[in-house]
Amino acid sequence: MLLCISKYFQMKEKDIYAELSSIRNLMERSAKFISLSGLSGVMAGVYALAGSAIGYKIVYGNSKSLAYREHYVNDAYITWKLIAVALAVLVLSIGTGVYLTIRKARKNKQEFWNPGSKRLLVSMAFPLVTGGLFILALLSRGFVEIVAPASLIFYGLSLVAGSHYTYKDVKWLGIMEIALGLIAALQPGYGLVFWTIGFGVLHIVYGSIMHFKYDR
């Protein structure tokens, strides 16, 4: 015991600060997953913009006239086409995100599949899966206009839930997605516009911020 005390008396203030900050760093690093790639956010945004453009063509056709807007998507065939495009965007975004994140984790010498990433995925999965099933249920009953607001809202909720286990900034993206989804709910017929802003523009802006803040 005496030996231990004398050892600590020799510790300089600087050493103790270093010790405390290394403890804090370790507590952060162990509980959070900090290898999320900002670039994958940008790519997801790009895919979403491309998907929106395709979706726009599917709904409005190639006609250059904007005079007659088709606000309702009633044709089942068109609905399925839109769902296919949305799924393609989703798969591409997740694929790119996983690839870039694994790459970044390797660079950070962090395991991709660690307690932090597990908790991040589980906490995001609950709102996301619930939202997905909810949207499918309402879609099957013909409430097509629910898709844009509900997907934005549930995606935002899952980001807020997941933000505890990764960068705090993710929470703000989530809050913005939720707000956008609520506004979209009040503006039926402009779903695609809000969807494009939420999944396209916001992702690109946010991904760029993250890239320059953490990836460099």
Place this chain on the structure above:
Amino acid sequence: MKNPLIHFDKAFENRIRLQIMSVLVANEHYDFNSLKELLEVTDGNLASHLKALEKEEYITVNKTFVGRKPNTQYLASEIGRNAFKRHLQALENLIKQQKL
């Protein structure tokens, strides 16, 4: 003046033990392999420090199997959490005293 070292914990004298404890306080539970990777220590080294903390009853061990692979989870006990807090407080007090 109060002796700032009265709460210095001998169990945390070792750096790795203090690091293990900080991870377990920040997380509900942590498994052996993730701990090993995070702290960049060898199996034997980590195991011996975990054993020491277990002996102090600062941590509890939860052995399960995932398929056939053993999956050992470690949790900070209430005693361990309090000891950790006291130890950090002691470090802080030491800084304060050196400033006087």
